[in-house]
Amino acid sequence: MKQLNKILVAVLLAMGLNVQAQDTNNPWAISFGVNAVDTRAGASDDFADKFNQPFKVKDSWNVLPSVSYLNISRSVGDGFTFGVTGSVNKITKLTTLEPVGTGYQVTNPGDLSYYGADGVIKYSFMNLINSKVIDPSLHIGGGYTWLGDYNAGTANGGLGLTFWFTETVGLALQTTYKHSFADITPSHMQHFAGLTFKFGGKDTDGDGVYDKDDACPDVAGPKELNGCPDTDGDGILDKDDACPEVAGLAAFNGCPDTDGDGVQDSEDACPDVAGLPALKGCPDTDGDGIADKDDKCPTVKGPKENGGCPWPDTDGDGVLDKDDKCPTVKGTVANNGCPEMTQEQVTRLNAYAKTILFNSGKSSFKQETFPVLQSITAILKEFPGSKFSIEGHTDSDGKDAMNQTLSEERAGAVKGYLIENGIAADRLSSKGFGEAKPIDTNKTSKGKANNRRVEVLLVK
Structure with missing residues (x-):
């Protein structure tokens, strides 16, 4: 019972560490079921030999015929979850490696009590395979194992597979290798099978639409619009409406175009006068590519560099002032508008x-x-x-x-x-x-x- 209390404390600690604002639907999950401990994995120094036939030596599995593990976890985003697992068992089958060529021997060590408390970081591949039912995963972590009067820390890693019957209820299967850091407590495999339940969903905006089904979970809206409002009544939901308080056109994401020139008012520099899209909705009377409002000579074509006005040639030598190094003295084109010395x-x-x-x-x-x-x-x-x-x-x-x-x-x-x-x-x-x-x-x-x-x- 003393060791069971340790597991309970670990579980409560995990819950306490994760009490924070929830930002996804059903971020919490609780799993429980049976576990099996197989010490055969710790009976060999050959790493490959630990896993070559894990399910064929069933007489080395230790299983309690009752609920023997509990896991509480929380999503931390991007497919990752963090959780804590507590498990109990009784070791009546301890596997040892006999001399070369004689194989494994399973003995009863005397009904050793087994307790495990482990932290688990899991990554789900469910979104990657685009499935709503099959949920394969990898996990790593570490923990502590109490075996009879002995205990040791472990480094853990393994695989999992969950079959979701609904969005929140599934069958969870998991296999974990636990590498012990103390020789007296053997490394071992632990297998889990149980039910898992996701929970924690809520209705943030109180509009009667559950957040996981609410297209606008932070703003109240009618159920017929999936929980989203349409304040200006233009048929475009506020969440998709760039101008939610002013009726507008779907072509402009709900924003108006007062002058009807194809440029929405919020981007139209001349919203009350029809103009050209290329000039942000402003007119260009002389067609020189400069909007009338910025053109110093709106009725005469001219370059932008001169404010929309034609370049002058003050000295009349055929070289425009902008290119004339002597703009007030007649010169030659060859000499950049300056007179040439004879x-x-x-x-x-x-x-x-x-x-x-x-x-x-x-x-x-x-x-x-x-x-x-x-x-x-x-x-x-x-x-x-x-x-x-x-x-x-x-x-x-x-x-x-x-x-x-x-x-x-x-x-x-x-x-x-x-x-x-x-x-x-x-x-x-x-x-x-x-x-x-x-x-x-x-x-x-x-x-x-x-x-x-x-x-x-x-x-x-």
Whole structure:
């Protein structure tokens, strides 16, 4: 009796762990019936030998001729259930393995009492095989077994098969192998056969329709509509009605289309004016693909990028302002709407550049050079789409490294002046060549003067 109390406590504990809000119909199940214990499975060290002929040695089964097991379980979703099983038996047939070639021997150990308390996690294949009657399953778990004066923990696993007579009543068959963790308590097979009953269904919304039959279990509705309401009376159940409080059309899941343009009001940006489905129910007078409400020129076609208005060509050079890098100055299509510099203008530009004078050995300008720099700036502004390279050169006087640095600083000084006076920095680059590119002899003063120069080159 003491051990039976242990089983009862285990069962009550399982029920206590599972007291929570029910979210499926009949989540609970209780099973009871008879069990048979076969210790033959623990008589061999050969794993395959434990299962090779489990039902042919019936004289090794221990069966009580009465209800001897109870299982309570609860569904936890996706085909899985968790439960606790309590079982009692009396071991009058204990199987041992005789020496090689002599087989098994069954003896009476003296009517040993047997008690088992096991936790079970079961997975049902019923939904996978799409059956409402045949319910095959796999289960694993663990528990504790009391055998006479000895006890041991076990790891369990096995197969089950339930035949459902109704939705809630079935015949349950199960075979479990229990591997013992104590040598004195043998590993064994335990077979179960009994009735199982599912319960726990309810009527959540109180509309008189049981939840398992209620298409709307959380909202009260008439029985003739399977427990679902139709608030707006449009013939579409609230559960299927996207607009349950406003009568609408079945084509729009119960939502209205006031202007009759084929776009339901909830998705119609212009619900009171018929329009085009592609424009969310709004009209497009000029047919440019932009709804009138978003079109800055609703009666004249234009691209979306310009608000529905045609692109302008401010300078009239045939290049639209959006593509014209010089939109206010006439240019050529080849030069992206900017005027192109002629060779004559390049020659004039460099004639100015060669007259730029620096203080001796420095990158600072002589005072008389500033009008020249202003003229160069004016020419560059006439061609806002053109880019230029400013190159500095020196004569051969002095060390090469010093001449290189000086040429770079002078070219940079010209670039800096032009930027400060309105020429975009990304249009200019500068580089120094020192004495590496002379255009005259360095043996005369005149030649050296010609070699000390700045050139402004058009970058193509």
